Amino acid sequence: MIKQFKYINNLGRFETFKGCPKTALRPLTLVYSENGRGKTTLCALLRSLSTGDPEHLQARKRVSAEKGPHAVVTIDGAERSFDGEKWSGTGPKVLVFDDHFTAANVCSGLEVAAGHRQGLHELVVGEEGVRLQRTVEELTVEISEHQTLLRGKAREIPQETLGAYSLDDFCALAEIDNIDEELQEAGKSASVLRDQEKIRTTGEFTAIAMPTVPSDEVRAVLAKILPDLDAAALAAVSAHFKHLGDKGERWVSEGSQFQVGESCPYCGQETDGVQIVAHYRRYFSDAYAKHKEDIARVRTLVGEAFDGDRLARFQRLVEQARERRGFWVHYIEGLPAFDVDAGALAAAWAGARDALLVALESKSRAPLDRLALDDADEAKLTHYTDFSDRMLALSTALLDMNEAIAAAKEHATHGNLAAAEAQLSRLQATQRRYEPEVAAKCTAYRAAKTAKDAAETKKEDARKALDEHRKNTFGKYQGAINKFLDRFNADFRLEALEPSDPRGIPSSTYALGVNKGRVPLANRKVGPSFSTALSAGDRNTLALALFFATLTERDSLDDVTVVIxxxxxxxxxxxxxxxxxxxRKLLGKAKQVIVLSHARPFLCQLWDRADKGATATIELRDVDTDSSTLQPWDAEAAAVTEYDRLYKTVSEYAECSQGDSQVVAPSLRKLLEGYSRVAFVERFPAGCLLGKFIDVARQAERDGTPLLSNERLEELDDLRDYTNQFHHNTSKTWQENLANINETQLKGYAGRVIRFVRGE
Structure with a gap:
């Protein structure tokens, strides 16, 4: 509980105030003050003490003061001091109703602005709702900060690095251990699908083996001789053939076939004993013929194997293989190198061919000579064989790739180019993603993104909790407000009180129910609105209803100081x-109630039924023209009401003629009106004249619902008739009548008025 304003300096109208026991505060503290004496300053002091906000006090620094405001407040034995910048510690929970409350939560003048609806929202949702709202707002700021950081991190990764990916998708790409292999395979796959028609029509590899060299047969033929054909016979026949000319051997050979017995096929003479004929028989024997045939056959074999057209065809096959390899290398992994030198190939081919044919030509000319390939020819054959072996190995390796080519053709026929290119793009992006510099930037971005996402999740949870809390509180709060409006006898109600979030800012909206219609808050050129439907008293009543509803909707007021x-x-x-x-209902519920007012009758009504031991009465008074102080206030003396004063004035005159007759005479009517206004509050409203009330009473009597007995009604009418002569509204000569009062008559009527209000 707030015990005392111990010290106030340079604050509003308080130049230097020092508290004393006589100005100590109690559970109920009533502060009387005329206007402009510092009530608002005290409210600002208490609000700042509760919230810790120094602006409430800094804004009220005395204009003439050089130093800032200072204050010391005693709270349950402890002191809290304000040094011009901040409070020394936390203060009690204080809820204040004043103009600041109205301006923050209800209206400013005739206008209900966005800030008022936001303030009302905070009132409705209470401390828990405000906590959730603050959480949402703080997380919104935090998310904004994360977003700024995130944008900075995002700018560090250029678009060309991202490719077709968004930044989030790019950073989320999973690392692949064998990225280079997968990327190569994906590139081939995409290439296959891009060139579907070429792949479909490009052939597989065919065998490109070089002709096999019949070297063993050549060597055998060259080395073969006929032992039965001696050299002398061969020399004689050869000399004869030479004598016969180039075609002599052929001529003799063909003629020998026609020899029958020992007769010469040419002249018919006997050849028996002719030595040259005997040589011919051995020369043109079957063995010799077979030997020459073998030479011719092997020569033909070599000639056909190394035919020039065949070389051209083989060279075309080699070039075809070279071209196909050049095509398939873009789609197939593992193709062997193709390093065949076309010139070297032709040279090896020609060298082997020429070496064999020349040797066989020599053998043909000397069939019976034992011949052999010389070292140069053997080297040519070895070179050709090596070349052939390499070509065979290359051909085998290429043929082994036909299975992969068939798979590529199948993939090209049934594959999905878009999917393959997407996979290639993903792998290329993955490769870029995990380059060291980019990976570090992605890690930083994802960390910032994770922090932002976490804040957004927290905000969403807080928002859901706030929405649920608002759902549970707004309906109850509207009912509580209308309950108080009913108690204040207001002729309007609050309707459609609902939460709203314009531009993401928690707020509220409502309408006024007036005369069975709904009036909007916004001012309108035509038709009723908040500014035209409510009077100044209505607006203050609405503010009070909001404040009391705020108090009743709290779980407890045990720790709350209520300031009104x-x-x-x-x-x-x-x-x-x-x-x-x-x-009065707050007393005993709230820890402390402090009421400030310039209306003494209002404060006196509170004091009248209060526990005097738990009530402090204080007055704000001028010290000089521009400063105020706190001092005790005699509430008991002030509690004498106007009605009591009138009663005392009239009764003392009736009993002992004490008092001024010109004061007593007009007091008779005022006393009767005061009595009637309290006794018949519904039928005698403020501003009603006594005569009007008597007419109402007579009508009630005719309606069978009399307000007074006939005797008392007649007495009241007589008393009214007498007092009219002293009332300015009912007598033009009231001043003259006051100057010529019959005091005996006045004393008699004074007694009758006293007996009437006593009910006698």
């Missing part, structure tokens, strides 16, 4: 009395 400043401004007597009743 001038609550009855612009209120009629009925609403003033209702306000007194509601404040």
């Amino acid at each position: 400043d001038d609550p009855v401004s612009s209120l009629d007597d009925g609403r003033c009395f209702a306000t007194v009743q509601e404040i």
